[in-house]
Amino acid sequence: METFEPGIASAYNTHNFTEGEEGIKCCTCPRVMTIYEWEEKRRCFCQGTNVVPARARSAPPTRLESNRTRASFSRSRQNNIVPPIAATNSTINSRSTTNINSTRTQNHAFSNKFMAIAALILFSFCVQPVLNLFNNLSLQLSQSRLQIPPEQFMKNYYFKINSSKYEQAWEDLSPKFQAKSDLMPYGKTSYLNFWKSRRVEIESINLVDQKSNYAEVNIRLRYFAQSRNLGSNYISYTLIWNSSKNNWQIDDSKLFN
Ligand SMILES: [Zn+2]
Numbered sequence: 001m002e003t004f005e006p007g008i009a010s011a012y013n014t015h016n017f018t019e020g021e022e023g024i025k026c027c028t029c030p031r032v033m034t035i036y037e038w039e040e041k042r043r044c045f046c047q048g049t050n051v052v053p054a055r056a057r058s059a060p061p062t063r064l065e066s067n068r069t070r071a072s073f074s075r076s077r078q079n080n081i082v083p084p085i086a087a088t089n090s091t092i093n094s095r096s097t098t099n100i101n102s103t104r105t106q107n108h109a110f111s112n113k114f115m116a117i118a119a120l121i122l123f124s125f126c127v128q129p130v131l132n133l134f135n136n137l138s139l140q141l142s143q144s145r146l147q148i149p150p151e152q153f154m155k156n157y158y159f160k161i162n163s164s165k166y167e168q169a170w171e172d173l174s175p176k177f178q179a180k181s182d183l184m185p186y187g188k189t190s191y192l193n194f195w196k197s198r199r200v201e202i203e204s205i206n207l208v209d210q211k212s213n214y215a216e217v218n219i220r221l222r223y224f225a226q227s228r229n230l231g232s233n234y235i236s237y238t239l240i241w242n243s244s245k246n247n248w249q250i251d252d253s254k255l256f257n
Helices: 035-041 069-081 084-146 150-162 166-170 190-196
Strands: 002-004 021-026 051-056 200-210 213-225 228-242 249-256
Touching: 002 021, 021 035, 069 150, 084 150, 150 200, 150 213, 150 228, 166 190
Parallel strands: 002 051
Antiparallel strands: 021 051, 200 213, 213 228, 228 249
16 A cells, blocks of 8 residues: 655645555645545545555654654654654653652652651650550549549448448458468458457548558457447558459558557
């Protein structure tokens, strides 16, 4: 098939041929008609009727040219945008810009990494301890809000004893206190036998010290057997916080008098 140069206008100037397009080439003059123009006029602008089908083809490239260069060359010719030289320059420019950009990106990435490390150091050395402190404080606060006052715990304890709820009272003792053989040589049996015949009145109660999991309460107790006054004791109780029971427990006692 005959070829003609892409980019030229058709014989009746209704169309500009692009690469690969088919047209009707006049054999009398160098004009090319579109198929539509030929169908309509059946003659060339020069009145010639001797025509052949032809296809718009750019000049065959030399063997050294790569396909890519050829493609971009024909594209730029066809679109009349940039001559190949300008295209090459712009390629170089864009490549060097890319290099600069990638250097910038690397610098950016580096500073980002640096900032991340700095933030981590700041976090672990400054923020984390503050957060820990805050957590501890809020834990203590929430615990102290939940904890019943140690004095109230002791009042409840003696109320259980006076109500003969010895089993419940026994549970208010820590395992360590339950095992105190000097006070209770037979363990729980000694405990039950001691309280079965007694009741108590709290004469005074004072909170001496309180931490989140520890408290010290001083109590003056008066003992009664039936209505008989057995005298009074001044006792210092050490309480520990049992988080699983969510209550205080008597952990130790010391008799003053
Ligand atoms: Zn013609």
